[in-house]
Amino acid sequence: KKVADRYLRREVLGEGTYGVVYKAIDTKTGQTVAIKKIRLGKQKEGINFTALREIKLLKELKNPNIIELIDAFPHKGNLHLVFEFMETDLEAVIRDRNIFLSPADIKSYLQMTLKGLAFCHKKWVLHRDVKPNNLLIGPNGQLKLADFGLARVFGSPDRRFTHQVFARWYRAPELLFGAKQYGSGVDVWAAACIFAELLLRRPFLQGLSDIDQLGKIFAAFGTPTPSQWADIVYLPDYVEYQYVPAPPLRSLFPMASDDALDLLSKMFTYDPKVRISVQQALEHRYFSSVPLPTEPDKLPRPA
Ligand code: ADP
Numbered sequence: 001k002k003v004a005d006r007y008l009r010r011e012v013l014g015e016g017t018y019g020v021v022y023k024a025i026d027t028k029t030g031q032t033v034a035i036k037k038i039r040l041g042k043q044k045e046g047i048n049f050t051a052l053r054e055i056k057l058l059k060e061l062k063n064p065n066i067i068e069l070i071d072a073f074p075h076k077g078n079l080h081l082v083f084e085f086m087e088t089d090l091e092a093v094i095r096d097r098n099i100f101l102s103p104a105d106i107k108s109y110l111q112m113t114l115k116g117l118a119f120c121h122k123k124w125v126l127h128r129d130v131k132p133n134n135l136l137i138g139p140n141g142q143l144k145l146a147d148f149g150l151a152r153v154f155g156s157p158d159r160r161f162t163h164q165v166f167a168r169w170y171r172a173p174e175l176l177f178g179a180k181q182y183g184s185g186v187d188v189w190a191a192a193c194i195f196a197e198l199l200l201r202r203p204f205l206q207g208l209s210d211i212d213q214l215g216k217i218f219a220a221f222g223t224p225t226p227s228q229w230a231d232i233v234y235l236p237d238y239v240e241y242q243y244v245p246a247p248p249l250r251s252l253f254p255m256a257s258d259d260a261l262d263l264l265s266k267m268f269t270y271d272p273k274v275r276i277s278v279q280q281a282l283e284h285r286y287f288s289s290v291p292l293p294t295e296p297d298k299l300p301r302p303a
Contacts, residue, residue: 022035033070033084036082065116067145067148089135090132109198110191116145117188118279128187129190130187169206188277220247229271266281
């Protein structure tokens with residue numbers, strides 16, 4: 001069955017935050033694509049002009065580490081977003097017990113994640129939903145960020161859906177304290193959680209609720225002191241909390257190099273104003289010291 005006279009519909013790939021995703025062939029180019037069908041019925045005002053204008057902007061975001069939005073069109077009351085098809089994602093890599101990730105492999109995956117984020121942050125687009133299954137991996141091993149800007153266009157994913165709870169583990173403390181105005185630091189925190197997950201081979205901060213998520217963060221890094229994060233008291237959901245001391249970061253990541261640990265601690269900085277930026281993270285000596293990042297096409301991937 002053809003969609004919009006151009007795409008040959010194939011099997012369903014999965015159900016995402018905004019709707020069903022299916023595989024299709026672009027008859028114009030012969031390329032395999034993934035089409036995300038976004039239900040507009042639930043949205044009261046339907047798809048408004050602001051959203052359409054933003055989607056047009058997303059189409060202009062072209063970078064080797066960003067998944068390309070090839071096409072966008074309305075069809076039968078749904079908005080269809082056409083993306084390049086990707087074979088696997090970082091979650092599958094991290095979970096695969098047959099895969100050994102060397103320090104150079106971890107460095108490569110983190111570098112590609114940060115490069116994609118840096119490109120978008122330069123254009124003032126935030127991701128807001130960075131998590132391992134949003135980091136897709138293409139046939140030549142290139143990692144590409146998926147779902148860029150969608151959170152802003154379509155609103156934050158509805159976290160009542162069970163498959164969304166995992167996004168909590170990657171949320172920055174300012175979001176958990178209810179910050180309405182936040183910046184690119186939320187993506188840095190999420191990238192830090194992914195860095196930690198690559199090192200540990202399991203999600204680092206697995207909160208069971210938003211409150212528990214903060215508890216997990218406090219247990220890992222200690223409660224923030226006023227000198228570390230003065231503005232915390234102005235956040236909407238700020239409550240006084242009981243002091244928790246910080247264990248040495250080294251004790252949580254016994255296998256990490258000193259450079260890795262230094263970068264990790266700068267990405268996991270409480271105050272978003274002090275937290276390292278994506279661009280600064282890319283310039284950290286972790287990326288220029290040996291071992292150098294593995295070439296993408298030499299990275300281990302699921303069989
Ligand atoms: P979520 O919103 O939970 O992150 P998505 O909407 O991104 O989920 O994706 C839903 C499913 O579709 C997932 O199983 C994902 O692997 C698959 N998928 C999404 N985008 C692509 C793509 N570009 N290529 C191949 N599979 C994709």
